[in-house]
Amino acid sequence: MSTAVSDGTTRAVVVDDSRFMRTLIRTLLEDSAVEVVAEAGNGSEAIEVVSEHQPDVVTMDIEMPEMNGLDAVEGIMERCPTPVLMLSAHAEEDADVTFEALDRGAVDFVTKPGGEVTSEMPRVKRELVEKLRSAAAVDLSKTRGRSRPSTTSRQRAKPASKPSKPTSADSLPEGSTLIVGASTGGPNVVERVLATLPADAGLRVLVIQHMPKGFTKRFSTRLDARCEYEVKEATDGERIGPGQIRVAPGGSHLLVTGDRAGQLRLALSDDDPLHGVKPAIDLTMASAAETVKKPLAGVLLTGMGRDGVDGMTRISRAGGYTVAQDEKTSAIFGMPKRAIEAGCVDAIAPDGSITEEALRGLTS
Template sequence: MSTASESRGGDAPTRAVVVDDSRFMRTLIRKLLEDGGVEVVGEAEDGSVALDAVIEHDPDVVTMDIEMPSMNGIEAVERIMADHPTPVLMLSAHAEADADVTFEALDRGAVDFVKKPGGEVTSSMPKVRHELVEKVESAAKVDLSASARASASASTATTSRTASTETSRSTASTTSPSPSGSASRSPTRDSAAKPSSGDTRTGARSGAMRQPDAAGASGRTYADVGTLLVGASTGGPKIVEQLIAGLPRDANLRILVVQHMPEGFTSRFATRLDERSEYDFGEAESGERIGPGEGRVAPGGRHLLVTGDRGDRLRLELTETEQIHGVRPAIDLTMASAAESAAQPLCAVLLTGMGRDGVDGMQRIARAGGHTIAQDEATSAIFGMPRRAIETGCVDAVESAGDVAETALRYFTEEE
């Protein structure tokens, strides 16, 4: 599906509708966008009238406030996506307070979010304008039909994995004795708790294999330890969540996720990954070491580096050096450092997003002997980063959103 701006001509300015209950904020956002070359074609003071404004003006993108009387931003997103699908960019005022509701808006169909401008005019306003305009321009390029295909692809893959797992477990229960003991559990988990990463046996760095236990019963053997790197930008959070949810704990991975996301939201994103997967996820901390069964998300505003790999544990460092490709954290830096410091097996995945962050990192992973996967065009909200990586010739596999996890696992397993 082509975007509205493409149908009007590639040189036409991006057209936006601004939704906010504050007249002052609508005026400020309009000025920031128009100063950045975006044409504001309409406004709405409440979520209840946002759909009317969208239908009337047929914009390329909608900027949406979260907290509004009568109808909030989440409900407005649902109505727009149901009746007149248009890319919606959420404006979130307070990182900690709005993180949960912002991610809920993404679940309902919003394509991205950005921190809402403050009411005061300060010396940082040019930076605020740049970030807002960049996010609006990026959101306007999102292919909503690709996002729908990504969800369908993930749903199909999940159904297939579930059926396969149930079959394997049924077979294992009739051929394998019950384990005499149970794996240790994290004290913060309930009855569906995840095994602690401390239960993983240390293996040789050559990629020695071990048999999964009957409870896992995947029909595969896995390397004692492996490293998976995931990079994503616009349209990425839902795809990352689907990918991580498709990885079994007995694959023994150390997982690093770099999602372009503002400071204050990455902690909540890490919590969502922890809740939706068999891996213990958190926001990365400088100086920590993580082992098999653990994952970390690069914090917003800081680069994440791998500085060592000893005893099956990756050592992580955070830096606040200059932005790369206009972003921090940068996918390139994490992948490049892992290519230098992390032992094989190693796999890097580059998902949806605009620009070229991650392209150099994917090339470095390939040169180091690791494997690389790019999301395909059909399921990428924005095919910018994956396309540029594919064009370099360094990509081993191009997969739909729902197939990325399965393909990645092949690089860490040996079929029996």
């Protein structure tokens, strides 16, 4: 894996078949003190350039001649494992390809800058640089070729004040609610967590994954195909009941505004980003802590920054149960670490044990 130069500068390789786009991305990155050490015009060149320069991170276009971005990601992961940030066109039809790139080893994605200089360019630049630095911080040894963690490797964040009970869906109180938050490195972990939720548990589940507008709908479809619950992108004003999962739409905050007759009422907010993100985990968790009347659990997965720390704190103060992904299996142990340091986490668990731990907390 690559290492940053001694002064801490992030070193990047830019891959795109358009010379104009390579120049634009280079300019945006170098204006933010990111060193672009090389460029490549197709996937084959990318593999060679990355092997030669050993950067900290790669920005990768998807559609290119000779070898596309998907095959290039695979080649880089086989020959010289390096965090790859995909640049995806802002269109729903490109979402499938983008998620396939994540399946092949890319760590995150960002929507591709437009060619025109507009008032949106500062926001585009900020998002690109933040995503790139976050991707560069990913430890690939924790995301590639890892077997499913044993459920016996769970560790406690603090002495248990609640008795440990066997995990049983039958013993879950009706109307139990689970809130799952994740950022960089999260999509595949979220899939694994939700895939292990037993259908008879009848949970009401909300997922907040930091993801651009236009991609959360496809993410919801992927999740729906991988778990026993009904998964959809959340809509404003809807109500959800047991066995249903809703994903916060990119570009909107997701709030819980009511809990009546076993159903949660949801609302979408267009308020400003919080912690630079929209949707924000904190807002969903905080609204759930204030509103949900039945047992509540919060889960905070891999990601950089501190989104989710306040939300987990509020869930804990409201009597809910909180679980953080452990350092060993987190691509970026940022958000979970800060929540643990804040003292609001009941249990720390590897990704393969998070579902079991959350269910145990809900039955306590």
